[in-house]
Amino acid sequence: MTESIQDISVSGNEWINLNLESGIAAGTRMVLTNTGKSPALLYEGNTKPAASDFIGKPITTQDRPYAEVEVKGGSLTIWAKSSRGTKSSTKINIQY
Numbered sequence: 001m002t003e004s005i006q007d008i009s010v011s012g013n014e015w016i017n018l019n020l021e022s023g024i025a026a027g028t029r030m031v032l033t034n035t036g037k038s039p040a041l042l043y044e045g046n047t048k049p050a051a052s053d054f055i056g057k058p059i060t061t062q063d064r065p066y067a068e069v070e071v072k073g074g075s076l077t078i079w080a081k082s083s084r085g086t087k088s089s090t091k092i093n094i095q096y
Helices: 018-022
Strands: 008-011 030-034 040-044 057-059 068-071 078-082 089-095
Touching: 008 018, 018 078, 018 089, 030 078, 057 068, 078 089
Parallel strands: 008 078
Antiparallel strands: 008 089, 030 068, 030 089, 040 057, 040 078
């Protein structure tokens, strides 16, 4: 894990395909860190969840436990959105 990309902005309006936004192929091992000010949700799957879906793994902000998640090699597409609704946003940092 030596590469890091610029933080990706994630809103509560829509699920963001982190693989597509980062240019990192699905199935690549990654470490995701929530560097923003709002908690987020991470979902692994080949199909984008509905905008209204609040599913997946919660990831807290850096001042709380569980701000970092390891995505194992061989994973499906990783999706993210802010978990505080449509008026919130956060940032996800990716190392791979």
